[in-house]
Amino acid sequence: MKILILGADGYLGWSMTASLAKDNHELILVDNYSKRKYMEDLKRKPLYKMPLVPQRLKNLKKTNKKIIFYKTDCSDYKKMKAIITKHKPDAVIHFAELPSAPFSMLNNKYGWETLQNNLQSTFNLIHCIKDIIPDCHIIKLGTMGEYGTPNIDIEEGWLNINHNNRKDKFLYPRQGSSLYHMSKIMDTDLIWFYVRNYNLNVTDLMQGPVYGIYHDEFEKEDILAPTFTYDDIFGTVLNRFIVQAVAETPLTVYGSGAQIRGYINVVDTIKCIKLTLKNRPQNGELAIYNQFTEQFSVRQLAQLVKKSLKAININATISNIANPRIEKEKHYYNAKNSNIEKLGLKPLKLSPKVIIDIAKYVNKHKDRIDKRIIKPKVNW
Amino acid sequence: MKILILGADGYLGWSMTASLAKDNHELILVDNYSKRKYMEDLKRKPLYKMPLVPQRLKNLKKTNKKIIFYKTDCSDYKKMKAIITKHKPDAVIHFAELPSAPFSMLNNKYGWETLQNNLQSTFNLIHCIKDIIPDCHIIKLGTMGEYGTPNIDIEEGWLNINHNNRKDKFLYPRQGSSLYHMSKIMDTDLIWFYVRNYNLNVTDLMQGPVYGIYHDEFEKEDILAPTFTYDDIFGTVLNRFIVQAVAETPLTVYGSGAQIRGYINVVDTIKCIKLTLKNRPQNGELAIYNQFTEQFSVRQLAQLVKKSLKAININATISNIANPRIEKEKHYYNAKNSNIEKLGLKPLKLSPKVIIDIAKYVNKHKDRIDKRIIKPKVNW
DSSP states (O other): OEEEEETTTSHHHHHHHHHHHHTTOEEEEEEOOHHHHHHHHTTOOOSSOOOOHHHHHHHHTTTOOOEEEEEOOTTOHHHHHHHHHHHOOSEEEEOOSOOOHHHHTSOHHHHHHHHHHHHHHHHHHHHHHHHHOTTOEEEEEEEGGGTOOOSSOBOSSEEEEEETTEEEEEEOOOOOSSHHHHHHHHHHHHHHHHHHHHOOEEEEEEEOOEESOOOGGGSSOGGGOOOOOOSTTTOOHHHHHHHHHHTTOOEEEETTSOOEEEEEEHHHHHHHHHHHHTSOOOTTOEEEEEEOSEEEEHHHHHHHHHHHHGGGTOOOOEEEEOOOSOOOSSOOOOBOOHHHHHTTOOOOOOOHHHHHHHHHHHHHTGGGOOGGGTSOOOOO | OEEEEETTTSHHHHHHHHHHHHTTOEEEEEEOOHHHHHHHHTTOOOSSOOOOHHHHHHHHTTTOOOEEEEEOOTTOHHHHHHHHHHHOOSEEEEOOSOOOHHHHTSOHHHHHHHHHHHHHHHHHHHHHHHHHOTTOEEEEEEEGGGTOOOSSOBOSSEEEEEETTEEEEEEOOOOOSSHHHHHHHHHHHHHHHHHHHHOOEEEEEEEOOEESOOOGGGSSOGGGOOOOOOSTTTOOHHHHHHHHHHTTOOEEEETTSOOEEEEEEHHHHHHHHHHHHTSOOOTTOEEEEEEOSEEEEHHHHHHHHHHHHGGGTOOOOEEEEOOOSOOOSSOOOOBOOHHHHHTTOOOOOOOHHHHHHHHHHHHHTGGGOOGGGTSOOOOO
């Protein structure tokens, strides 16, 4: 297949690129390095230094020459149009969004830039697809955070509603807990508008917090590894806990830690997206999958890390700190996730071995860990 | 009261300004004239030439000196912040949005500008209120079009949902039929995010298509009249039908004309907003009103215009033309609107007299009617 990957430099974008390159797909990569720039501005850094895309591509191109990279901002409509007109991909995987809740809540500037970048990149993409290649399959990363923590079961994207003896089917009601999450809700609304009116075919993946390293492609070549962040702004919780354990600092649980979410290993993220690539929706259909494999409370995750790492002589401690976020700590949470399993996902569930493997990887870069960037500094 | 009016130059903004000025409120007016500029760009013009705000203010200031005007773009955060910091209003009425469905569907540029302007003006406003005067009452114009045409009754903003023996209350599911409508849905989502997390108090008015002239303030002074548009892009349907009748051209019904909507006279719009000004929601409450007084199909409206104007010797004809919009023509529609009546609204319902009064007003400017700008030129 000919696949366009937007946001190819990111944690998921690069993992996806490496994996699809190995499968010998023709790839068109796009990134504007904006996340790198924001991380620099905010003095955050990943666990290891990431070479730029062209440098890493040299290694991938040893086995697959059909890869091209554009350093391009997806919120630039003319440039996006030129790329899509030239390459006419069979599918687009859209990761080109600012991915951080704390970043979006830092101040007015970053809040608006999150809304603007995420909405405009999605708007430009879908406009180009509608006008140039309406049959192209768009795969878009959403987030489980779009649903918030409602007091009813979380269905996969849609809800049948009976009201006063009449019925209709709607997008499941969404309530985000940060501007980042609000931007993803707006994306989903916008996509559904275009799908129902212009018969596009789109897959929207409501993904839970991701953890781990997608290692297949680069076990022997660190240059191919994706960004791994653990800081308060760009890191995700389980990766951060493991880094804290390796760095011999307490695992910082926000508030009581009773907050429940659905989690997924990045290895499974890649498997899920590959499954959806093979299962294009009908024209006029927005297929929504809840992309997580297990539910945990934050406290459970911390305890699991602590318990698992004893086996390799890491004695982690847990520290409950004031919750920097406005969120319900005690809440009902029951999210469905069978759609992706029906496509054939065999999940890699969280286990002591999985945690130990990540810890070993982190430990190789232990001297790079910067403890100053871990404690939360953005409050809302 | 000290009231900030955003978008004070518009059809509703200026009517509101004239009326509140008469009531002797202290008014801070903001507009960047962007609608005038877009109308010029697109070669559309209102029924009569509108002097700029400072010129019209001279007349209002004869009786109320506490009015100030800023020619300012609400999507400029620093300028908005300076105005709100300086004046600290008791309430803000937010009309500063691009109001046209066809405009938003014209091309990528205008589509994005509608999303960007409407979302960013709302974002900036709410950020300033949160940071500077969190008790200030925001009154925001939404649209009945946010709901679309669902197969269940349209409640006023909220829906109680029972699902698998559990229940919760959500924003009523929304499905717009243009990017303009999508932008208003995003606004509502964004506002609710800030209200629930920061205890703001906001009133969101889901208004149906407006018609008429708010005449009280300017019966003898045309210089005080608000913008009256009738063209394919910025005009609303009933005003357009009356202009077509006066201009002796057929009333253009889009498609079968079976589309049902809830309509309101601009006179009632002003009354509704004044009622909500007196009824501030609790902090942490988003009060939503469906602001229309009667439901009609487009066909019924055309027939009512035709029938009413016979009395003043205007023989209107009706022409069904291909629907330029993607919308359901045959659909269920039952929208609730009792909340605003509970506050005390005595509606001015549509009648032959109301139609004749508007027609007489239009007739004074008959020579200015440009027939070329009435037929729909934007298709989606």
